Amino acid sequence: MPAMAGTMVVAVPAASGDPSELIAMARRLGNGNAALVGGAGDGAGADEVHVVGGAALEVPDVRAWALALASVCAALQPSLVLFGDDAFDRAVASYLAQRIGGGVVTGVTALRDDGRRLIAERAVLSGSGVETCAIRPGVLPVVCMARGGARASAVDAPVADAPTTRHVVDQQAAATVVDERPSSGPGLRRARTVRAGGAGVGGPEGMAALRALAETLGAGTAASRGAIVNGWATAAEKVGLTGVSVTPELYLAVGISGASQHMAGCRRARVLVAVNSDRGAPIFRYARYGIVADSRAVLDALRARLTGVAS
Amino acid sequence: VTVRIAVCVSQVLDPDKVAELALAGLLRVEAANGTPSDAPHVARVMNDADRQALSKAVKTGAEVVAVNVGASRAGELCTEALQMGAAAAVHVDCDVTRADVSTVAHLLHAAIARAGGADLVLTGLQTSGGDGGATGAALAALLDAPCVVGVRDVRVSDDATVRVTQVHAGGERDLDVTLPAVLSVYDDVWKPPVLNPRHLIAARDRSPLVLRASDLGVDDAQMDALRVVDTLAVEVPALPNRCELLGDGDAGAAVDALLDRLRAEAVL
Numbered sequence: 001m002p003a004m005a006g007t008m009v010v011a012v013p014a015a016s017g018d019p020s021e022l023i024a025m026a027r028r029l030g031n032g033n034a035a036l037v038g039g040a041g042d043g044a045g046a047d048e049v050h051v052v053g054g055a056a057l058e059v060p061d062v063r064a065w066a067l068a069l070a071s072v073c074a075a076l077q078p079s080l081v082l083f084g085d086d087a088f089d090r091a092v093a094s095y096l097a098q099r100i101g102g103g104v105v106t107g108v109t110a111l112r113d114d115g116r117r118l119i120a121e122r123a124v125l126s127g128s129g130v131e132t133c134a135i136r137p138g139v140l141p142v143v144c145m146a147r148g149g150a151r152a153s154a155v156d157a158p159v160a161d162a163p164t165t166r167h168v169v170d171q172q173a174a175a176t177v178v179d180e181r182p183s184s185g186p187g188l189r190r191a192r193t194v195r196a197g198g199a200g201v202g203g204p205e206g207m208a209a210l211r212a213l214a215e216t217l218g219a220g221t222a223a224s225r226g227a228i229v230n231g232w233a234t235a236a237e238k239v240g241l242t243g244v245s246v247t248p249e250l251y252l253a254v255g256i257s258g259a260s261q262h263m264a265g266c267r268r269a270r271v272l273v274a275v276n277s278d279r280g281a282p283i284f285r286y287a288r289y290g291i292v293a294d295s296r297a298v299l300d301a302l303r304a305r306l307t308g309v310a311s
Numbered sequence: 312v313t314v315r316i317a318v319c320v321s322q323v324l325d326p327d328k329v330a331e332l333a334l335a336g337l338l339r340v341e342a343a344n345g346t347p348s349d350a351p352h353v354a355r356v357m358n359d360a361d362r363q364a365l366s367k368a369v370k371t372g373a374e375v376v377a378v379n380v381g382a383s384r385a386g387e388l389c390t391e392a393l394q395m396g397a398a399a400a401v402h403v404d405c406d407v408t409r410a411d412v413s414t415v416a417h418l419l420h421a422a423i424a425r426a427g428g429a430d431l432v433l434t435g436l437q438t439s440g441g442d443g444g445a446t447g448a449a450l451a452a453l454l455d456a457p458c459v460v461g462v463r464d465v466r467v468s469d470d471a472t473v474r475v476t477q478v479h480a481g482g483e484r485d486l487d488v489t490l491p492a493v494l495s496v497y498d499d500v501w502k503p504p505v506l507n508p509r510h511l512i513a514a515r516d517r518s519p520l521v522l523r524a525s526d527l528g529v530d531d532a533q534m535d536a537l538r539v540v541d542t543l544a545v546e547v548p549a550l551p552n553r554c555e556l557l558g559d560g561d562a563g564a565a566v567d568a569l570l571d572r573l574r575a576e577a578v579l
Contacts, residue, residue, distance in 0.1 A: 017443035024538045031320070035365070040493065059486065060459065060460075060477065060479065060484075060486070061457045061458065061459065061488075062451065062455070062457070062458035062459065062460060063451060063452075063455075063456065063457045063458055066448075066452065085344040087437075087444055087460045087461050087479075087495075088460055088479070090443060090444040090445055090448070090459060090460075091444065091445070091447065091448035091451075091460045091495065092448070093445070093448075093451045093468045094412065094444075094445035094446075094447075094448035094452070095448040095449065095451055095452040095458060096452075097413075097449070097452075097539075098413065098416065098448075098449045098452035098453060099452050102411075102539070103411075103413070103539035103540045104412060104449070104540070105442030105443070105540055106444055106445050107441075107443045107444075119543070122441070122443065123441065123443030124545060125324070125329050125333070125338070125340075125439075125440065125441060125545070125547070126326040126329055126330055126352075126439045126440075127330075128329055128330055128333035128338060128547055129333075129338070129340060129441075129545050129546065129547050130545070130546050130547075130548055131441060131542055131544070131545045132543045132544045132545075133540050133541060133543055133547075134540070134541050135539065135540055135544050136538075136539050136540070136541065144443075148413045151314075163428060174488060174489045174492065175457060175459060175486045175487065175488045175489070176485055176486065176487045177484055177485070177486055178474070178485045178486065179484060180482070180484045181482050181483050181486040182481050182482040183481065183482035183483075185383060188480065189480070193578070212522075214325070218570075225499055228381070228499045228500065229499060229500055233501075234482070234483075235463070235478040235483070235498075235499045235500075236478060236479065236480055236481065236482050236483065238499060241439070241498050242436055242437065242499075244480055250573065250578040250579070254539050259330060260326075260329075260330040260334075261330075261377050261439070265485065266420060270576075270578065271573065271576050271578050273569065274554070275325055281576075282334050282554060283359070284554045284556075285334065285550040285551070285552050285554070286550060286551055286554075287551075287554045288551075288553065288554065288555070289554065289555050289556075289569055289572055289573075290554040290556045290557065290558055291556070291557050291558055291562070291566070291569065292560060293558065293560060293561070293562045294558060294562065297562035298565065298566060299565050300562075301565075301566040302564045302566050302570075305566055305570055306570075
């Protein structure tokens with residue numbers, strides 16, 4: 001497979017997970033330098049690091065980040081720009097592509113070079129379909145990789161003393177943060193284990209039992225739309241097409257029916273376990289292991305076994 | 312306050328019906344353009360996030376114009392938008408199977424200009440069809456406007472500023488955003504409001520402005536030239552369907568069996 005020549009940029013405008021997966025992916029696709037461009041200085045295996053900063057980048061304005069990245073890209077002349085796949089990453093990638101004449105593809109689960117152009121696979125039809133698409137030759141590919149899409153690549157050892165260049169963005173901020181309300185809990189994206197609750201957890205006490213179990217294990221807590229609509233979980237915890245995509249080792253879905261929009265965000269977990277009182281729930285079609293039982297009884301039994309304490 | 316809001320609305324196949332067909336193993340796709348082959352039997356609806364954006368725009372009290380780029384039948388969305396309270400609606404009738412995100416953004420940009428411009432543009436965060444959440448930002452780039460994604464609430468503060476509530480992975484925040492700007496909207500707990508009779512009556516006297524892409528200076532050759540990403544195939548992968556059910560209804564026995572399996576898989 002002919003590799004792409006020239007620098008490959010891995011762009012991390014937001015703290016959206018570990019860029020080392022993306023850097024390894026970039027290296028696999030090309031034979032040039034892998035350059036990390038973002039707001040932090042951790043090289044994560046890159047050959048060169050570009051740290052961009054400035055007041056306009058302190059607020060979550062897509063344009064400010066896209067213009068900053070466009071200016072670094074103008075200097076580096078990359079053959080590929082890779083992003084993570086958060087809503088913010090996607091928007092910055094799309095804005096950037098439009099500014100620099102690139103072609104953007106988001107939600108990418110697989111990426112390959114057919115020797116002439118870059119071929120990407122991504123979810124369509126509410127997560128039920130997979131589209132294979134090609135970025136036209138001569139167009140700079142700007143690609144948002146879903147977590148786990150890059151996971152198959154082995155992560156390289158960090159490059160010692162990768163040269164770091166600092167860029168200061170001289171832009172007026174177009175937005176001001178007037179109130180910040182962070183949600184608690186371990187970062188969902190990096191969690192090795194995720195416990196997720198849906199409408200079937202039965203109420204706030206069911207969700208609380210799930211959180212308690214997650215806390216016991218240092219796992220991340222996630223939710224499907226059903227739990228959020230009922231006010232038992234926050235939108236920041238949502239896994240799915242319109243939320244976060246996760247690829248943990250273990251995803252325990254409790255009281256989640258398995259709508260394709262939710263499954264799009266978790267179906268690439270290594271082991272997916274479903275607990276639901278409805279044997280006909282679609283989630284069992286995706287799961288590796290299933291328990292058809294009342295979710296609360298299962299949560300209590302799990303907690304008792306794992307902590308050695310009956311609740 | 313005289314802020315003018317353009318809201319981009321798109322038509323998608325009813326996502327619940329698509330999911331139902333996929334689960335039943337009945338979803339087949341025309342490889343040529345990625346459309347489900349039994350699409351005639353699947354209702355087309357306004358994309359949920361776009362409906363939220365339109366509803367929230369109307370609620371601000373600003374003048375709202377709805378803009379759609381889509382096939383002829385998507386023109387019905389414009390009528391619906393007027394009934395929801397838009398003061399005007401523009402439908403750009405074109406073959407969207409020949410368009411990618413960039414093409415659609417260019418057409419939306421031209422259509423908004425034709426409609427008299429806007430101080431604020433709202434889009435849904437993404438379409439259920441698969442725009443991948445990229446259209447709003449591409450449009451923002453063409454407008455050279457700031458862009459905020461994941462907006463749950465928007466209030467017009469004055470002629471130059473809106474206050475928005477943004478949901479992000481770390482929680483949520485309130486932001487003051489300087490106009491002009493593009494916001495992409497999504498709200499998990501939103502419920503469609505009952506249509507306002509005043510809007511329904513006003514909509515009777517309004518009709519959408521229908522344009523062809525060529526009316527906006529984009530002919531067939533330009534449609535093709537604007538496109539940078541081509542669809543090669545769309546497939547519906549079979550679901551794994553290899554679930555091992557544990558415990559036979561007994562929660563304790565099921566959990567014991569599960570923990571054994573998870574230890575064997577080395578995920579505990």
